[in-house]
Amino acid sequence: MDGDEKMLELNQVRKEYRDVLQTITAVAVEHLMMQTGEQIALVGPSGSGKTTLLHLISGLLTPTAGEIKFNGIVLSSMPETWRDTWRAKAVGYIFQKLNLLSSLTALENLLVAMSFANVIPKKEQRQWASQLLDQVGLSDKLGKFPHQLSMGEQQRVAAARAVINKPSLILADEPTASLDQDNGLLVLDMLRQFAKESGSTLVVSTHDRQIMNQFERICSLRKPSEEVIGSATSNRLA
Amino acid sequence: MRLLIAWRNLLAKPVQSGLTVLIVAATIAMLAVVTLLSTGTHAGLVRATEPFDLIVGAKGSPNQLVLNTVFLKDVPIGNVSHEIYEKLSENPLVASAIPLAFGDNYKGYTIVGSGSDIFSHEPKVGQGQWLQFAAGRSFSVPFEAVVGAKAAQELGLKLGDEFKSAHGFIPGGDTHDHVYQVVGILQSVNGPYDQAVLVPIESIWLAHEKHESKAEGEVAIEDSHEHEHEVTAILVKPKGYSEAMRLYQQFQQEKGAQMIFPAQVIVQLFSILGQGEQMLRSIAYVIIVMGLMIMALSVYWSALGRVRDRSILRALGASARDIFTVILAESALLTILGVVIGILTGHGIYLVLVKVMESKTAIVLTSGVIPEEIYIVIGGTLFGILAGLIPAVLTYKMDVAKYL
Numbered sequence: 001m002d003g004d005e006k007m008l009e010l011n012q013v014r015k016e017y018r019d020v021l022q023t024i025t026a027v028a029v030e031h032l033m034m035q036t037g038e039q040i041a042l043v044g045p046s047g048s049g050k051t052t053l054l055h056l057i058s059g060l061l062t063p064t065a066g067e068i069k070f071n072g073i074v075l076s077s078m079p080e081t082w083r084d085t086w087r088a089k090a091v092g093y094i095f096q097k098l099n100l101l102s103s104l105t106a107l108e109n110l111l112v113a114m115s116f117a118n119v120i121p122k123k124e125q126r127q128w129a130s131q132l133l134d135q136v137g138l139s140d141k142l143g144k145f146p147h148q149l150s151m152g153e154q155q156r157v158a159a160a161r162a163v164i165n166k167p168s169l170i171l172a173d174e175p176t177a178s179l180d181q182d183n184g185l186l187v188l189d190m191l192r193q194f195a196k197e198s199g200s201t202l203v204v205s206t207h208d209r210q211i212m213n214q215f216e217r218i219c220s221l222r223k224p225s226e227e228v229i230g231s232a233t234s235n236r237l238a
Numbered sequence: 239m240r241l242l243i244a245w246r247n248l249l250a251k252p253v254q255s256g257l258t259v260l261i262v263a264a265t266i267a268m269l270a271v272v273t274l275l276s277t278g279t280h281a282g283l284v285r286a287t288e289p290f291d292l293i294v295g296a297k298g299s300p301n302q303l304v305l306n307t308v309f310l311k312d313v314p315i316g317n318v319s320h321e322i323y324e325k326l327s328e329n330p331l332v333a334s335a336i337p338l339a340f341g342d343n344y345k346g347y348t349i350v351g352s353g354s355d356i357f358s359h360e361p362k363v364g365q366g367q368w369l370q371f372a373a374g375r376s377f378s379v380p381f382e383a384v385v386g387a388k389a390a391q392e393l394g395l396k397l398g399d400e401f402k403s404a405h406g407f408i409p410g411g412d413t414h415d416h417v418y419q420v421v422g423i424l425q426s427v428n429g430p431y432d433q434a435v436l437v438p439i440e441s442i443w444l445a446h447e448k449h450e451s452k453a454e455g456e457v458a459i460e461d462s463h464e465h466e467h468e469v470t471a472i473l474v475k476p477k478g479y480s481e482a483m484r485l486y487q488q489f490q491q492e493k494g495a496q497m498i499f500p501a502q503v504i505v506q507l508f509s510i511l512g513q514g515e516q517m518l519r520s521i522a523y524v525i526i527v528m529g530l531m532i533m534a535l536s537v538y539w540s541a542l543g544r545v546r547d548r549s550i551l552r553a554l555g556a557s558a559r560d561i562f563t564v565i566l567a568e569s570a571l572l573t574i575l576g577v578v579i580g581i582l583t584g585h586g587i588y589l590v591l592v593k594v595m596e597s598k599t600a601i602v603l604t605s606g607v608i609p610e611e612i613y614i615v616i617g618g619t620l621f622g623i624l625a626g627l628i629p630a631v632l633t634y635k636m637d638v639a640k641y642l
Contacts, residue, residue, distance in 0.1 A: 055639045060553055081557055088555020095642050099550045103250035104243065115239040116555040161554075 006072075007201050008034040008057065008169065013066035015052050026052040029066070032219065034201050036168070039192060041212040042205040044221030050205035051096060053221065054171045057203070058091050059083040070169070088116040092162035092200075094172040094191075098154050100146040106133060106157045107142040110164045117165040132160045136190060152183035159187050163194045170195055172204045176211055188214070240560060243551070244567035247544055254543055255572060258536040262576025263583060265532070266618050268525065270584025273610045275591060278603035280508065282595075285604065286429045287500040289361040289368040292482060294318065294326065294472040294489070300498045301507060307338060307471045308500050309430045310348040313407055314340050317468035318495040326472055331481040331488075334359065337469040339442040342403040342414065347389045349403050350434045351442035354378065359475065369431065373397055374422030380441040384422035388432035388596075395420050403437075403445065414445040428602045443467050534625035540572060541565050541629035549641035562630045569626025570619070577618045581611065 010032040017024045027049030034040060042050050055061040056068060062076045069075070070090070075083060087093075100109050110129035114120055120128050133142055136156040138149075146154055155175065162170055172191055176184030188204070188211060195202040204211070212218050248255040287308050295303040298315035305312040317339075326335040336359060339351035354376045359368050369384075374397045377384055385395050395401070399420045405411040418437060426432050474497070476482035482499075489497035548561055556564075585605075592603045 052639075055642075058553070060639045060642070061637075084552070084555050084557045086555075087553070091555075093553060095553070097642065099553065099642055101243070101246075101547055101550055103246035103547070108242070108246075112239060112243065112551070113554045116551075116557070116560060 006033060007036045007038075007070065008032075009069040010057075011067055011069075013056060013063045013068060015049070015056055015061060016064040027056070027221070029053065029221075034203065036201060037195070037199045038217065039195060039202040039215055040204070041215035041218045042203055042221065043207060043212050043218055044205075045207065048221040050221055051173050054093070054173050054203065054205060057169075058093050058171055059087050084116075088113075089119055089165060090168050092165065092167035092170040094155075094158045094162045094170075094175045096173040096177065098146075098158045100154055100157055100161075102146050105143050105145055106138060106149065106153075109146075109157055110161050113161050113164050119165045129160075129164060132164060133157070136160050151178050152180070152186075155179055155183065155187050156190070159190055163191070163198075163200075166198055166200075168200050170200050170202045172202070174205055174207070176206065176208060181210075184208075184211070240563045241567050243547075244564050244571060247547060247564070247568055248571055251540075251543065254540055258540045258572045259576045259579065261532055261536045262573055262618070262622060263580035266577050266580025266614060267584040267587065269614050269618070270581055270611060271587050271591070273614065274584065274588040274605075274608060275603075277608050277610065278588065278592070278605065279595075282603035283504050283508075284501060286602070287504055289359065289427075289429075289431075290473055290500045291361070291476060292474040292485065292497055293500055294322065294474055294495050294497045295470065297494070297496050300496065300503045303471065303496070303498060304500045304503045304507075306340065307473075310340075310350070310434060311430075314470045317470055318472070320467045320469060322492070322495050323469050323472050326474060329485065329488075331476055331485045332474055333477045334475045336473040336475075337439050338471040338473060339439045339468075340407075340470045341442060341446060342405055343407055343409065343411070344401050344403050344418075344435050345393060346409045347386075347393065347433055347435050348407065349383075349442070350431075350436050351439035352436055353439060356436065356473070357384075359473070361475075368427060369436075370425045372423050372425045374420070377421055377436070377438050380438050380444055381416050381418050382421045382438065382441075383418040384424060384436045385420055386424050386432040386434045386436070387426035389435055390420075390423045395423070397421065397423065403435075405446075416441065416445050430602075432602075439469070534621060538625050538629055541569060541626050542632070544568070545629075545636070546641045549636075549638035552638040553642055565626050565630035566623055569623050573619050573622025573626075576622070577615055580618070581615060 010029050012031075013027070013029045015026045015028075017026060042053065044050050052061065056063055059075050059078075067074045067076060070086070075086075078086065101112065104112060107126075107129055110132065111125060114125045114129065130139070130142060133139060136159060138153060138156055138160075141149060141153060146157070149157065155178065159172075159175065162172070170191060175187055175191065179187065191202060191204070192214075194200070204215070206212055287304070290308055293303060293307050295307065296314070296316035296318050302312050302315050306314045320337075323335060323337050326332055329335075334355065336353055336356050337351075340348060342349040357367065357369050357371075357376045360366065361368050371384075372387065374384070383401075385393070389395070397420055400417050401420075402413050402415070402417055404413050418435075418441070424432075424436075474485070476485050486497055486499070489495075548556075548564070551561060551564065588603075589605060592605055596602050
């Protein structure tokens with residue numbers, strides 16, 4: 001791990017949603033920097049914008065103001081197609097709702113993620129996906145559809161999918177929220193281990209004190225307030 | 239992989255996918271039936287007239303003459319004298335003249351009195367005889383019968399079987415005393431004459447002389463030579479096209495009979511029916527447009543129903559092209575499946591209608607693939623795929639984050 005390498009940098013980032021009557025600030029970050037290989041816990045109360053921030057970092061959302069740089073490149077300046085390719089290759093994302101494709105098996109869910117990134121040679125993709133599912137203890141569930149798996153097993157598939165393309169940035173949104181303690185720790189250990197071995201940056205959002213205590217760096221988000229159009233909110237990362 | 243995703247997406251929502259396929263299939267089937275029926279009826283009627291270059295019959299409605307002579311339906315207008323037949327036979331413009339006599343039936347199947355030369359009649363030179371034997375031989379003496387393929391099958395008649403004819407055109411008339419013996423069974427001609435029972439014309443004359451005598455309460459003593467013989471119609475084959483036109487002109491002077499071109503009568507009949515057919519077609523087109531709109535909406539709804547899956551794909555890094563490929567593959571699969579089922583169903587329904595038409599009207603509609611169906615298949619498929627384009631564009635432009 002090269003601790004001096006600046007991988008991700010957020011400056012004056014705001015995400016606002018507007019309707020007829022008001023502007024709702026979903027998240028506001030003055031400055032945040034992450035280095036390559038760093039493991040960070042993102043904490044904050046419900047509604048503080050953790051998920052929105054992860055969506056912004058992954059390029060799924062573009063900020064209303066400010067900029068997010070990945071290896072020095074401003075994400076919002078990239079054409080959308082480039083951002084799609086970048087996300088496929090460089091970002092592994094475990095969503096809060098897991099978001100496994102219900103019509104595909106565990107193995108196919110991994111293969112789909114690989115097909116968009118094309119990081120792993122085609123011939124090796126199936127073997128690599130099987131190997132990864134084996135590592136998370138699902139070697140006998142490759143052909144099972146998500147509804148045939150327990151919540152813990154689904155979470156492990158989602159975790160395997162997030163690391164399948166060996167991404168340089170792994171985002172995990174409350175990865176242990178729907179799991180019992182044992183399964184939660186298993187998934188977290190797996191992510192941390194993988195990130196450590198591959199030198200990936202890991203950002204885990206959580207409100208679980210036991211989880212956050214495992215991280216050396218904790219960033220906390222305050223709940224932003226709703227403001228009338230024209231007013232500003234200041235929501236700082238601690 | 240994109241095709242697999244599309245296929246699995248469809249399988250994952252069987253009711254939605256099934257309903258979409260059903261709507262597409264129903265629309266295409268309707269379109270196919272309307273087109274097949276229109277084309278098949280026209281071709282079937284025209285084909286039925288092919289063996290009849292020219293027909294001579296009593297003065298009256300040409301339509302009735304065609305219906306009676308070609309389609310073995312309706313009652314004859316009347317008879318023409320045997321002299322006209324003899325004159326035509328000797329006319330140098332005529333290649334062959336074959337007499338036809340109607341008036342009897344066997345269990346509802348028309349008995350056609352004719353000469354044995356009807357079996358050597360070639361509608362078009364080099365294309366073989368119109369009536370060919372599946373079994374047996376031509377009749378050679380009165381009260382021998384050659385039975386059409388369908389009549390033989392449905393009446394269960396075999397070589398050597400005997401039957402008595404009845405007077406008139408529908409079952410239940412007075413039965414004649416003479417007994418016919420089946421000496422030949424014809425191959426199918428895919429036309430009304432499959433339902434005919436052909437007998438020597440002399441048999442009709444003899445049976446009717448006796449019938450008339452009986453009706454008058456006289457003793458049934460026959461002397462066919464003393465009775466004036468008549469024919470109901472004459473099937474005339476001219477030597478060529480110009481001969482046909484000259485013959486037609488010559489025949490305009492004839493007071494006791496008319497000469498018609500059956501194909502021309504059918505075309506005229508179509509032009510008369512054209513307005514009604516056009517109206518039916520217009521109604522069909524309106525229904526089809528509505529069907530296509532429902533089909534487009536169904537494909538659109540089906541595609542929109544998978545928004546979350548597409549959002550996940552976008553989140554995994556799927557490009558616009560990937561999403562387009564998946565949505566279009568889904569729409570294409572739904573549409574192609576619907577189109578294939580629709581075409582097969584359309585042909586199935588059409589075949590049933592062909593059978594119904596055949597049994598009710600003796601008109602054999604043509605079947606098989608027609609060129610218009612290619613347009614239906616291509617048009618229907620493109621329309622369905624295009625319907626999928628709208629949600630493809632919408633999905634790409636939408637905020638995927640809110641579905642994750």
